[in-house]
Amino acid sequence: STRRTAIIGAGIAGLACARALDTGGLPVTLFDKARGVGGRMSSRRLPDAVLDLGAQFFSVRDTTFRHAVDSWHKAGAIAPWPVSLWSAETGSWQRHEDDLERLCGTPSMSAVTRHLAEGLTVETETRIEHLEGCAGQWQLVDEHGNRHGPFARVVLAIPSSQAHALLGSHDESLAAACETVIQRPCWAAWALFDAPLPALPDVDSDWQAVRINDPRLRFVVRNQLKPGRQDQGESLSLLANLSWSEARLEDSEETVVEALLDAFQQALPAGISLPEPSALGAHRWRYAQPDVFAGGEAVNLDYRLSASGLALCGDGWRGPRVEDAWLSGHHLGEALVAKSI
Numbered sequence: 001s002t003r004r005t006a007i008i009g010a011g012i013a014g015l016a017c018a019r020a021l022d023t024g025g026l027p028v029t030l031f032d033k034a035r036g037v038g039g040r041m042s043s044r045r046l047p048d049a050v051l052d053l054g055a056q057f058f059s060v061r062d063t064t065f066r067h068a069v070d071s072w073h074k075a076g077a078i079a080p081w082p083v084s085l086w087s088a089e090t091g092s093w094q095r096h097e098d099d100l101e102r103l104c105g106t107p108s109m110s111a112v113t114r115h116l117a118e119g120l121t122v123e124t125e126t127r128i129e130h131l132e133g134c135a136g137q138w139q140l141v142d143e144h145g146n147r148h149g150p151f152a153r154v155v156l157a158i159p160s161s162q163a164h165a166l167l168g169s170h171d172e173s174l175a176a177a178c179e180t181v182i183q184r185p186c187w188a189a190w191a192l193f194d195a196p197l198p199a200l201p202d203v204d205s206d207w208q209a210v211r212i213n214d215p216r217l218r219f220v221v222r223n224q225l226k227p228g229r230q231d232q233g234e235s236l237s238l239l240a241n242l243s244w245s246e247a248r249l250e251d252s253e254e255t256v257v258e259a260l261l262d263a264f265q266q267a268l269p270a271g272i273s274l275p276e277p278s279a280l281g282a283h284r285w286r287y288a289q290p291d292v293f294a295g296g297e298a299v300n301l302d303y304r305l306s307a308s309g310l311a312l313c314g315d316g317w318r319g320p321r322v323e324d325a326w327l328s329g330h331h332l333g334e335a336l337v338a339k340s341i
């Protein structure tokens with residue numbers, strides 16, 4: 001028999017859970033299908049630029065999260081960003097001012113999750129496809145048919161519909177809970193330019209990000225103006241609205257980039273033209289952000305822990321932000337430690 005916990009998904013929720021278990025002296029192994037950790041906080045590395053295509057920044061409301069964030073700050077993994085935030089509507093730009101502190105990973109968003117993963121056992125490029133229960137222990141089977149385990153517990157730190165598929169008939173109450181959480185899709189386009197964007201009248205020349213009021217496009221950021229990325233040229237991420245993304249889910253990358261660049265062009269002040277991009281693309285997030293209203297009570301539960309030894313955590317159980325995902329994983333990890341004493 002073993003005390004080891006398996007965590008499927010090394011996004012911020014799975015990593016927060018793993019850190020809490022590790023701190024509580026419990027052995028843990030993380031599995032992720034991707035090449036690295038980070039999930040929706042990972043960054044795309046191109047030859048000439050690093051692009052954040054998922055979370056762009058995060059904010060802090062909860063004091064437990066504040067303690068963790070302070071330690072990431074000390075480790076040099078995050079910095080304030082954006083400090084020059086704007087709002088645009090049909091050509092009219094205004095500075096967006098509020099008291100909210102916004103932070104991002106440096107030199108890329110994935111620095112946060114890389115920092116959290118330090119010293120933990122992480123099996124990357126391992127997509128878990130089945131769970132097998134045997135004598136109160138669990139085995140994980142990956143896409144190549146390799147078995148991992150046994151484990152006393154398995155945490156599914158993945159979006160609800162992916163968790164639902166893995167749960168199968170192993171735990172009907174957790175499977176039913178997954179059906180109450182809907183994750184909405186989001187297209188994230190990117191474009192590189194050989195020259196900087198033209199200066200905009202009455203807007204700081206080093207504006208960092210702009211919220212756009214448009215049915216297609218919601219947010220544009222300049223990756224080269226994120227902390228630690230001075231060496232790259234003009235490199236935009238363009239995030240689409242969720243309902244627009246839903247309706248365009250099966251569109252081609254090309255159509256999506258074109259529509260989002262067109263929306264950005266329309267948001268620029270009159271007489272300003274976007275230069276021709278030197279490279280472009282788009283990433284489709286199928287499970288980008290939870291629809292917090294769909295879940296009703298379920299989203300207020302923070303995480304789900306079952307007598308079967310299976311448990312669920314992630315942003316969907318709490319809210320649509322990095323902070324929610326971290327808190328969900330952290331609270332589950334602490335609950336598992338408390339149970340094992």
Ligand code: FAD
Pocket residue numbers: 008009010011012013014031032033034037038039040041053054055056057058059126127128129157158159162186188239285287288289313314315316319320321322323325
């Ligand atoms: P994820 O990060 O999705 O982690 C799940 C992990 O599980 C992934 O790494 C995946 O590869 C892995 N996985 C899935 N299935 C399997 C399997 N079968 N086997 C192995 N591994 C598997 N939040 C903010 O606070 N501020 C923002 O500005 C912001 N903007 C966003 C913009 C976009 C475009 C998106 C997509 C999200 C944004 N968010 C933002 C939300 C934030 O990114 C998420 O809430 C948070 O990162 C979710 O973390 P998680 O650990 O719950 O899930």
